Amino acid sequence: MKSLLWRLGVPAVGLAVAIAAGWRLSSSATVLIVICAWLPLALFCLLAPRNRAALPVALVLLAAIGSIWWVLPGRPGDRSVAGSTLIWYPLLGGLALLAVVWRVHLRRGSVRPLWSRLRGTGSGGPSWQRWTATAVAAGMLAVGGCGGGLLHDQVSVPSPDELFPLPAGLEATTAEGPDGENGCDRTGHACWTYYQITGDNGESTTVLTERLQRHLRESKGWSDAECQPIRRTRVDLCITVTSDPASTDEHPAIGVELWTTKLGHTP
Structure with a gap:
C-alpha cells in the first residue's frame, strides 16, 4: 500500500509543479515541461522496482521539475530556449531508472541485476519487466542526449x-x-x-x-x-x-x- 501511495502521489505532485512552472512562461512551455520533465518522473514511478532507493530517487526527479523555476525564471529569452533547455531533462530520468533497475554487485566476477522484491519474485525479477524498464530508460537517454546535443546553444527564430x-x-x-x-x-x-x-x-x-x-x-x-x-x-x-x-x-x-x-x- 505504501508503495502504491508514493507511486501515485509523487507524479500527482510533480504534475502540479510542472504546470505551475510552465504556466507563467506560456502554454507551449507548459507542454514541453510536462513531456520532458514530468513524463520521465511518471515512467520512473510506474516502472521502478520495489527497493529502498526508488522513493528517494523519485523525490530527486520531483525536485528537478521544481528546478525549472530557477533554470527558466521567465526572463527575456527563456521562452525561446525552453525547448533546447528542457530536452536535457529526460537524461536524468533515464539514468535514474537504469540505476534503480540495474543495481549491481560484483560477485565472482559477474554483474547481477537485482530486482529481488518485485511482487515477491526471485532475485532477478520478471525479465520482461526489467527489460521493458531498460528499454524505456534507453529511450529517455537517447532523446535527452541526442536532442540536447543537436539543440544546445542553437540560434533559432525567437518564440x-x-x-x-x-x-x-x-x-x-x-x-x-x-x-x-x-x-x-x-x-x-x-x-x-x-x-x-x-x-x-x-x-x-x-x-x-x-x-x-x-x-x-x-x-x-x-x-x-x-x-x-x-x-x-x-x-x-x-x-x-x-x-x-x-x-x-x-x-x-x-x-x-x-x-x-x-x-x-x-x-
Missing part, C-alpha cells in the same frame, strides 16, 4: 511567446521587416521575426509604442536595454520597436522585430 499575448486593443500581423523575410541568415548566427502592431480607434504611433513597451516591461521582464543575454548561453535576444513602412495618418502602425543573435559573442 512568439516573447511578445504574445498582447494587451487588449493591440493587434499584431506577421510582415516582412527591414531584414527581409522572417527566418535566419545564411551563417546561422542570427534569426528574426517582424510584426506590424496596430491599435484600436486609430491610436497614434507614440501611444502604440508606449503601450507595447509597457507590456514588454511588465509582462515579459524587459528592461530599457534593446538586447539582453539569454542565461547560460552565448545568444542574445533583442527587440526593436520602429515605425512601420505601411503606417499612415489614417491607419497608424508600428513595427516590432524580435531577433536572436550570436554576433555579439565569441566562441
Whole structure:
C-alpha cells in the first residue's frame, strides 16, 4: 500500500509543479515541461522496482521539475530556449531508472541485476519487466542526449511567446521587416521575426509604442536595454520597436522585430 501511495502521489505532485512552472512562461512551455520533465518522473514511478532507493530517487526527479523555476525564471529569452533547455531533462530520468533497475554487485566476477522484491519474485525479477524498464530508460537517454546535443546553444527564430499575448486593443500581423523575410541568415548566427502592431480607434504611433513597451516591461521582464543575454548561453535576444513602412495618418502602425543573435559573442 505504501508503495502504491508514493507511486501515485509523487507524479500527482510533480504534475502540479510542472504546470505551475510552465504556466507563467506560456502554454507551449507548459507542454514541453510536462513531456520532458514530468513524463520521465511518471515512467520512473510506474516502472521502478520495489527497493529502498526508488522513493528517494523519485523525490530527486520531483525536485528537478521544481528546478525549472530557477533554470527558466521567465526572463527575456527563456521562452525561446525552453525547448533546447528542457530536452536535457529526460537524461536524468533515464539514468535514474537504469540505476534503480540495474543495481549491481560484483560477485565472482559477474554483474547481477537485482530486482529481488518485485511482487515477491526471485532475485532477478520478471525479465520482461526489467527489460521493458531498460528499454524505456534507453529511450529517455537517447532523446535527452541526442536532442540536447543537436539543440544546445542553437540560434533559432525567437518564440512568439516573447511578445504574445498582447494587451487588449493591440493587434499584431506577421510582415516582412527591414531584414527581409522572417527566418535566419545564411551563417546561422542570427534569426528574426517582424510584426506590424496596430491599435484600436486609430491610436497614434507614440501611444502604440508606449503601450507595447509597457507590456514588454511588465509582462515579459524587459528592461530599457534593446538586447539582453539569454542565461547560460552565448545568444542574445533583442527587440526593436520602429515605425512601420505601411503606417499612415489614417491607419497608424508600428513595427516590432524580435531577433536572436550570436554576433555579439565569441566562441
